[in-house]
Amino acid sequence: MALTGRIPRDFGNLTFLVSLDLGSNNFHGNLPQEMTRLHRLKFLxxxxxxxxxxxxxxSQIPKVIGNLRELKLRGNNLIGSIPLSLSNASRIEFIAFTGNSLSGSLPNGLCNGLPILKGLYLSYNKLPGNMPTSLSNCSQLQILSLSENEFDGPIHTEIGRLSNLQKLALRTNHFTGIIPQEIGNLVNLAVLDMEKNQITWSVPISLFNISSPQILLAWQNNLIGEIPKEISNLVELEELGFAFNSFSGSLDMEIFNISGLRVISLSVNNLSGSLPPKIDSIV
Incomplete structure (x- = not known):
């Protein structure tokens, strides 16, 4: 609605308010401390x-956050670090800080106080450093989106403890090391996006022994070896993107029998062999 100015302090009088959506305006400043009165507020x-x-x-996070279920602060050019005090929001289920200019490492204890967090959206910021191993303490996490940041270091084996994870987005960072075998523990994983990193070695067979993946993207890494024949086990697969790596050997032709498969991208590798005669059935 193109509203401008600061958020009115009078909002603090709306003590029965449950949901407040002020998105897509021109508000500036900070949350008024009067909003700490909104003990019923769940969605902001x-x-x-x-x-x-x-x-x-x-000092600028009001106590009201402790009662929130969803907090969305996308696209505001926010700077600074994500404060550890956010871990006090023990009832929160979704945190979305996508598209800001946040920097500073993720607090190592962020997930220690977030037992029911389901979605953590931090893509398109300037967050550096390693992926904290403590993220595995968010045991209910379904979506972890860290794409388009400045993360480096390995993908820790603790990622395998997030058994409810459905989407893991790590695209365009500086992650190094290998894809851990423990990623095969993510039996509900539907989307794995780790393109444009510096990940090395081979893709673990454990990833192909779960049937849930629909999208696998690992473009522009340093992956080597053969693509395991177990790839044909991915009966839900819709898109496979392994281009711009150093894969060798031949691709198991059984993958072309997966009915929902729409896109295969294997360009700029060292693959050999022939394609099936009915390759035109894949769009």
Whole structure:
């Protein structure tokens, strides 16, 4: 609605308020402390405003966040670090800080106080450092989106403890090392996106022994070896993107019998062999 100015302090008088959506306006400044009175507030969306600067400083997070179920602060050019005090939001299920300019490493204890967190959206920021092993403490996590940041270091084996994970997005960072075998423990994983990193070695067979993956993207890494024949076990697969690596050997032709498969991208590898005669059935 192109509303401007600061968020009115009078919102603090709406003590029965459950949901507040002020997205896509031109508000600036910080949350008024009067909003700590909103003990029933569960959903807060302040995305796409002009909350520039250190909006997320420890001293600027009102206590009301402790009762929230969803917090969305997307596209606000926020800077600074994600404060550890966010871990006090023990009832929160979705946190979305996508499309800001947040920097500073993720707090190592962030997930220690978030037992029911289901979605953590931090893509398109400037977050550096390693992926904290403590993320595995968010045992109910279904979506972990860290794409388009400055993360480096390995993908820790603890990722295999997130048994409810459905989407893991690590695209366009500086992750190194190997894909851990423990990724095969993610029996509900539907989307794995780790393209444009520096991941090495081979793809673990454990990934192909679960049937849930629908999208596997590992473009532009340093992956080598053969693509395991077990890839044909992925009966739900819709898109496979392994281009710009150093895979060798031949591809198991059984993969072309997967009925839902739409896209295969294997360009710029060292693969050999022939394609099936009815390759035109795949769009």
């Amino acid at each position: 969306d302040l995305s796409f405003n002009n909350f520039r600067g250190g909006f997320l400083l420890e």
